[in-house]
Amino acid sequence: MSTKKAGLDALLTPEESVLLLIDHQPFQFANLNSHEPTMVVNNVVGLAKTAKAFGIPTILTTVLEERGGYLIQGLQDVFPDQKPINRTFINTWEDSRVVDAVEATGRKKLIIAGLWTEICVAMPAIQALDDGYAVYVVTDASGGVSAEAHDMAVRRMVQAGVVPITWGVVQGELQRDWAREATIPALTEIGAQHGGGTGVAFAWETQLLNTPTPTPTTGTRA
Numbered sequence: 001m002s003t004k005k006a007g008l009d010a011l012l013t014p015e016e017s018v019l020l021l022i023d024h025q026p027f028q029f030a031n032l033n034s035h036e037p038t039m040v041v042n043n044v045v046g047l048a049k050t051a052k053a054f055g056i057p058t059i060l061t062t063v064l065e066e067r068g069g070y071l072i073q074g075l076q077d078v079f080p081d082q083k084p085i086n087r088t089f090i091n092t093w094e095d096s097r098v099v100d101a102v103e104a105t106g107r108k109k110l111i112i113a114g115l116w117t118e119i120c121v122a123m124p125a126i127q128a129l130d131d132g133y134a135v136y137v138v139t140d141a142s143g144g145v146s147a148e149a150h151d152m153a154v155r156r157m158v159q160a161g162v163v164p165i166t167w168g169v170v171q172g173e174l175q176r177d178w179a180r181e182a183t184i185p186a187l188t189e190i191g192a193q194h195g196g197g198t199g200v201a202f203a204w205e206t207q208l209l210n211t212p213t214p215t216p217t218t219g220t221r222a
Contacts, residue, residue, distance in 0.1 A: 004134075010163075012136065013055040018049040018107040021048065022061050022092050022114025026069030029154040032115060032149035033080060035143040041074060044113055044141040046194030047167040053186035057105040060084035061092055063120070072163065081102045093124035110135045113141035118153035124162045140166045168195075169209075 004010040024044055029037050051058045062071055062084045070076070071084050087095040092114075102110065110133040112122045121142050125135045137157055144150035153166050171190070175183060192199045 001045040011112070011176075012109060012165075012170060013176075014056055014174050016107055016109040017051075017054075017056050017111055017174070018102055018105045018109070019047070019056050019122070020061070020092070020098070020102060020114075021049045021058065021070075021075065022112065022124070023063050024063055024072050024075050024115055025065065026072070028068065028115035028120075029072070031145050032143045033145055034117070034147045035140070037143075040115075040141060040143050041072060042194050042196075043138075043167045045074045045078065047113060047138055047141045047170060049190045049194070050167070050171045050174065050187070051111075051192065052078055053183050056111075056174075057107065058082075059098060059101045061091075061095075061098060061114075062086045063090070064088065080088055090119060091123035091127065092120060093131075096146055096185045102128075102133075108132065109136065110150040111136045111138060111165075113138040113167075115143055116149065116153075117142045117144040118149040122153045122157055125157050126160050129161050134163070136165050136170070137160070138167050138170060139164050149162045 015199055020045065029040075030038060032040065048058060057128065060071060060075070060079060060082055062068065063086070065071070065084070065086045085095065085101065087098070089095045092098050092143050110128055112135060117139070121137060125137055128135050137154070139150075139154055142150070144153060158164060166222050171187065175187060188202070192203055195202070
């Protein structure tokens with residue numbers, strides 16, 4: 001499946017998508033310098049909650065977790081009963097368990113986020129393209145050892161055919177229409193928790209809407 005670069009089919013849909021989250025672990029965060037680490041934590045947890053809200057299968061992976069640390073708790077809490085696939089391969093796509101898990105979903109639009117962009121994201125993204133997947137990399141839920149490393153990795157992936165995207169755009173493409181009311185409560189909660197200024201503004205708007213209008217008082221005659 002080649003990634004369409006234009007038209008409605010170029011956008012993500014819940015029915016076609018599968019999410020692969022790679023190595024959001026303490027060791028990887030310790031040398032994350034392309035982004036503020038707390039921002040990546042916020043964004044990847046928001047991305048994971050979005051996938052769950054839309055029923056998108058999500059595969060979690062770690063690398064040498066006995067040395068590099070377990071998956072960050074905020075992310076594990078989204079899928080409390082799911083054990084990450086712990087591997088030794090640097091390239092996630094060389095681990096047959098990961099490939100099998102993705103294939104088992106029957107979905108061909110592969111969304112990837114991970115640490116670090118230049119290694120553990122770029123390698124599987126480029127290889128999965130050759131296996132017929134349309135690959136979308138969530139750049140603000142990923143990060144590299146330097147701004148240059150992250151940027152060069154994104155450029156390399158784009159040259160190969162990967163689509164760079166941010167987590168808020170993923171959410172918007174999946175929702176597509178505010179008349180789809182079933183997912184709005186979950187998106188509202190995710191926005192409040194992870195939406196930054198937008199979440200704060202929404203909370204303020206909700207406060208204003210729920211504030212009773214003062215009853216006018218009439219003057220009394222002396």
